[in-house]
Amino acid sequence: MPSNVPPPSFRDLLANCNRSAVHLEMRDAYAVDYEKGPFADWRAGHRHEPNDRASWWRPWLDLVAETVGRGVTMRRARIVSEPVSEYIRYEHSGTFTNVAAGEQVRWLPRRQASDIALPGNDFWLFDGQLVQWNHFAGDGSSQGPELAEDPAAMKLCSAAFEAVWGRAVPHDEYEIR
Template identity: 75%
Template sequence: MPSNVPTTFHELMSQCRHTAVHLEMRDSYAVDYEKGPFAEWRQGFRHDPSDRASWWRPWLDLVEETVSRGVTVRRARIVSEPVSEYTRFLFDGTFTNIAAGEQVRWLPRRQASAIALPGNDFWLFDDRFVRWNHFTGEGASAGPEDTEDPAAVKLCATAFEAVWARATPHDQYRIH
């Protein structure tokens, strides 16, 4: 990635050459109980795995494009157990991420206690650029923060790999 920092997530993914890893550590993100995908899921909607066109969103297109260039895209989720309703929602829809080419693993929070973790969720691109994801107490985005600081990059890379090594692949994880 060039040293001029991309401003959009699409630019970050487009400029990524080798790896893009994402660590999620919250049990919910901007839950809207009245409308949107989470509300629809709560009312019984489920994506039909055989109807790819109905769930192929811009995010999944971007992942597929990134993976097709040879970039490995991995996502690890640290979750409390028993899992939150929102985590169940994420779990039910993760097959779409897998179909796009993401690798996804789940780590029960109890198994993460001895891992030094950064204070915020993040994306790490090519082991050299971090995009922190800041959230409000209610889970709404509070805006990203970018850094190429070597200490931050090392912390994120080390934390992600430790989580990944302990985590269970999506197809083997069972919701508790």
């Protein structure tokens, strides 16, 4: 992409997606504000009530539902250490919302990923043709995305995702350990 052209928004990336959007997450924690926000609420005991959709539906879920409604398959795989971190417990407790919006989600214990060649960063792969790397600092704060159209990167990401997906446990079957 020319440097003078602003990168597309994530919404635009999904809007231009025709077949598939896959996301691999490999961290045990992302930037967390322990004092306020959804994670703090969860730590204080708040849990989403599956039957009270209005209380947990949010713009991200609208975007997922729109994308899946156009026939795009959205899959997310999470590689996690066991026993899981507090943050992964939090993610797991709210993942039913992603599933309700149409996203498929699976979990793979890190020990079962030891022999899979994995990229160095979390990523999204759109239609197998465009990679968005998600860069994070050591504290889990986002360092911004980076787009790549390198065929070798796309091949690595596709192979890694499919290997993880093939071994991973569907969300509704994965038990937190």
